[in-house]
Amino acid sequence: MGNIHRRQVIRAGLGFLGMASMSRFSLSLAQQDSLRIGVVLSYSGPYARLGQEITRGMELYLDKVGYQAGGRRIQLLKEDEEADPAVAVRKVRKLVEQDRVNLLAGIILSSSAYAVRDYVHERQMPLIIANAAANGITRERRSPYIFRTSISAWQQHYPMGPWVARNVGKKVFLLALDYAFGKEATAAFKEGFQQAGGEVIGELYTPLGTTDYSAIISRIASARPEAVHAVLSGSDAVIFLRQFAQFGLNRTTQLAVSGEVTDENVLEAIGDAALGAKSADHWVYTLNNSTNREFIKAYRQKYNATPNHFAVRGYDAMQFIVDAINAAEGDVDNRRRFLRAFENAKIISPRGFVQMDPETNNATQHVYAREVARVEGILANRQLADLGIVRDPGK
Structure with missing residues (x-):
């Protein structure tokens, strides 16, 4: 009886060990089966709020689908771009080589998008750009592995030029940040504006992180334009608008x-000083x-705040990603099938119908003229005009 008892104990012990091994194996399999998305956005510096809002949008859409796509659990691995192209490259390499992500998403700066382009292309690593609008990324430096779900600089700003010439004024002063997006956006606006008979009476570019726009605003005031077309983001936009109002230019010059x-x-x-400002x-x-x-309802419930277009960009980038993973049935390692899913992607977005253009890997969508107004008690942008469905020409 003693021998039988010992054999039973041994068998039970082996069974327990076997179950523990199976449990560890199942856990390991589950961890291995998670689909890892490397997110590179600015979480510090002048564009920290942009990175936060894009992340909020991504996580809001993942909430909607239960962090699942193609039968696989989705895990976000976040890295800070720090508004620095060299840092963006380093963080992308870490996510790919150390963290073994399945795909990449994010990128705030256009210069960062250019900086990481060759690395992700050579690695054949899918990258979904949720913000950076550099024209060349979907033109001369287009890669079959890079898709932009936001917008190109030309696509957003060219149609605004004729609309401003017809509806705001024919004499405009141009101001932009001195980097890729600022220059490309300004060139696109100027192209459309001048074609419609507009005259540029001044043009200035300022460094990222400018803290005092008073000298620039004095030059604008001296030029006496009918309107100012500015391309600024984050803290730069806040400081400029605040000082523009302090100098009283918001009472004499259209934005x-x-x-x-x-x-x-x-x-x-900024508050009411921005009322009436037009944008595209x-x-x-x-x-x-x-x-x-x-x-808007889901965003308010989750974050107790008003959403913005950066949150929409994050939301839509993740919607494109989830839909592509579902179309590939979770097999993201089958690159041809996964990339084809992105090329053929179509979504119903908060911004309307959006589809990927397989010739440029850039989203085709409506562009709107807007005006700052009080909407249901809050400051927000209201629609003035639908400027039509705009496709980046790809050249």
Whole structure:
């Protein structure tokens, strides 16, 4: 009986060890089966708020789908771009080589997008750009592994030029940050504006992180334009708008700016001084579609705040990613199938119908003229005009 008892104990022990091994194996398999998305965005510096909002949008959409796609659990691995292209490259390499992510998403700066382009292309690593608008990324430096779900600089700003010439004024002063997006956006606006008979009476570029715009505003005042077209983001936009109002120029000169300048986060910091400012963007707070209403409601419930177009960009980038993973049935290692899913992607977004252009790997979408107004008690952008469906020409 003693021998039998010992054999039973040994068998039970072996069974227990076997179950423990199986449990560890199952856990390991589950961890291995998670789909890892490396997110590179600015979480510090002048664009920290942009990175936060894009992340909020991504996580809001992942909440909607239960952090699942193609039968696999989704895990986000976040790294700080720090508004520095060299840092962006280093963080991308870490995510790919150390963290073994399945794909990449994010990128705030256009210069960062250019900096990481060759690395992700050579590694054949899918990258979904949720913000950076550098034209060349979907033109001469296009890669079959890079898709932009936000917008190109030309696509957003060219159609605004003729609209400003017809509806705001024919004499405009141009101001932009001295980096890739600022220059490309300004060139696109100027192209459309001058074709419509507009005259540029001044043009200035300022460093990222400028803390005093008073000298620039004095030059604008001396030039006496009918309107100012500015391309600024984050803290730069807040400081410029605040000083523009302090100098009283908001009472004599129209603002007809990039959508980033009158982003809802900026309006929160500026207040009524921004009322009446015009802008062009791919999203408007007042867009009357069910997806936008659902997005705004969910955002308010989760974050107790007003959403902005950066949150929409994060939301849509993740929607494109989830839909592509579902179309590939979770097999993201089958590169041809996964990339084809992105090329053929179509989504119903808070900004309306958006589809990927397989010739450029850039989103095709509506662009809207907007105006800052009080909407249901808050400062937000309301729609003035639909400038039509705009496709980046790809050249």
